[in-house]
Amino acid sequence: MIPAVPEDSPRVIVARPSTGDKIFRGILRACGLSVFVITGLILVFLIIRALKAFKFMGFGFLTTQSWIVGSPQHFGIAAILPFGVLIALIAMVIAVPIGVGVALYISEYAPRRLQRPLISVVDLMAAIPSIIYGLWGLLFLEPRILGFESWLGRHVGWVPVFSFQLSPSLSSNYANSTFIAGVVVSLMVIPIITSLSRQVFSQAPQGEREGAYALGSTRWGMIRSVVLPFGRGGVIGATMLGLGRALGETIAVTLIIVPAFHFNYHVLESGGNSIAATIALDFSSFPDAGSMGLSALMAAGLVLFAMTLIVNMLGAVVIGRSRSGISTG
Numbered sequence: 501m502i503p504a505v506p507e508d509s510p511r512v513i514v515a516r517p518s519t520g521d522k523i524f525r526g527i528l529r530a531c532g533l534s535v536f537v538i539t540g541l542i543l544v545f546l547i548i549r550a551l552k553a554f555k556f557m558g559f560g561f562l563t564t565q566s567w568i569v570g571s572p573q574h575f576g577i578a579a580i581l582p583f584g585v586l587i588a589l590i591a592m593v594i595a596v597p598i599g600v601g602v603a604l605y606i607s608e609y610a611p612r613r614l615q616r617p618l619i620s621v622v623d624l625m626a627a628i629p630s631i632i633y634g635l636w637g638l639l640f641l642e643p644r645i646l647g648f649e650s651w652l653g654r655h656v657g658w659v660p661v662f663s664f665q666l667s668p669s670l671s672s673n674y675a676n677s678t679f680i681a682g683v684v685v686s687l688m689v690i691p692i693i694t695s696l697s698r699q700v701f702s703q704a705p706q707g708e709r710e711g712a713y714a715l716g717s718t719r720w721g722m723i724r725s726v727v728l729p730f731g732r733g734g735v736i737g738a739t740m741l742g743l744g745r746a747l748g749e750t751i752a753v754t755l756i757i758v759p760a761f762h763f764n765y766h767v768l769e770s771g772g773n774s775i776a777a778t779i780a781l782d783f784s785s786f787p788d789a790g791s792m793g794l795s796a797l798m799a800a801g802l803v804l805f806a807m808t809l810i811v812n813m814l815g816a817v818v819i820g821r822s823r824s825g826i827s828t829g
Contacts (some may be wrong), residue, residue, distance in 0.1 A: 501725035543805065552792060552801035561799060567761045567778070568785075569793035577775060577800050579763040583678060584774035584804075586767060587744035587753060590682025591689050595746075596739055598686075599693030606694075607701040608723055619698070626691035634752035637684035642675060642756065645683065649768050661767050676758040678772040685749050686757060689742040696741065700734025701727050733818075740815030744808045750776035775804045 517525070554561060557576060586667025606618050653674070656662045674680075704727045712722040753774050759781065760771035779797050786794035 531771045543802075546798055546802040546805055549795060550802045552790075552795035553799040556792065557796075558640055561796075561801075565762055567796075569782075569796050575796050577803060579761045580773040580775055580778050580800070581803065582763045582765070583760075583772045584747060584776065586678055586765065587682045587685055587749075587772070587774055588743060590679060590687040590767065591746040592739065592743055593687040594683060594686035595693055595742060599690045599738070599742070600697050600735060602690070602694045603697035603701055604723065604727070607698050608719065608727065619695075622691050622694050622698075625687075626695060629756070630688060630749060633684055633688050635753035637680065637687075637752060638755050641684065642680055645680060646674050648650045649677065649679060652679075652783055653768050663766055674768055674770065676756060676770045676772075677768055678757065679767040681753050681756045682767070684752050685746050686766045688749065688752065690747050692742045692745060693735075693738045696738035697731060697735050700731040700738075704730040736818050737815055740811055740818075744811055747808055747811070748776055748804060749774075750780045754780050769780060 508682075553575075557564065561576045562581075563578050564574065565579040566574050566576065567580070568574045587640075600679065602618075602622070606615055606622075610618060652662050708726045709722055712726050715726065732773075754777040757772040757777065758770055759773050761773065764771065776820070779801055782793065783797060786797070788794065
């Protein structure tokens, strides 16, 4: 009787990590988990400090358009929250096409001798402190952009956000507006989108590039059929990261806008606000750690923190559903 021959099966190779590998792996794991720990500690801190304000105002904290933390106390973020979102949207409308266009030029069109200088300039723009952007926007950009704002008010006023209730002939009415703040913030977001998008575009498969050319495609056709689909997830991630930066920008917005606590969606009119700018302006006014005013600022910061967290989570979901390269072919 012939004995049964056991079926072939893959051999399991077990590598025993050395002591150094275990230590290195533990350090890396601790570094990764520290991100969650730090984020959780910040969230817990904000919740504890904001409880007093939330208990006092309740749901009205999200619907009240006034900010009175003295006597009588009546405050909410219904006015400053839309201002911040509007500034961020203006910044993204300007920054996304410019950032993606610059990234495509550097990775696909720029001569090799210009690529390194352009990359260095983009990285340098990302490293400039926000207060420098704010001072530049206040002292240089604002006097020169008032004419363009006036032109928008006169010729594009049929668009609701560009409509202007005051006299368009008075250019001073356009100073310190939400539009100017959005333009300055866009300059801070462009380097982020450009740098991340360029890195993704440069990693498009060379074989698929050459295949597109072999089929008679032009350079723009190759970019449209290979590079852009491959880098779609990266561009979405860069956009979400830039949106998070725009929502939380503080110093530049504080220097440019005139604080207002009544929401007005006409972006060309003077006056505006954001949660970050409100916190920066009012924080020094409440030295008492247990005061209602400081708790109100913490509550506003908690809402901003939650918004940024939600934006990043949505960005991760979108990137997961449209990973780079899955539609390239």
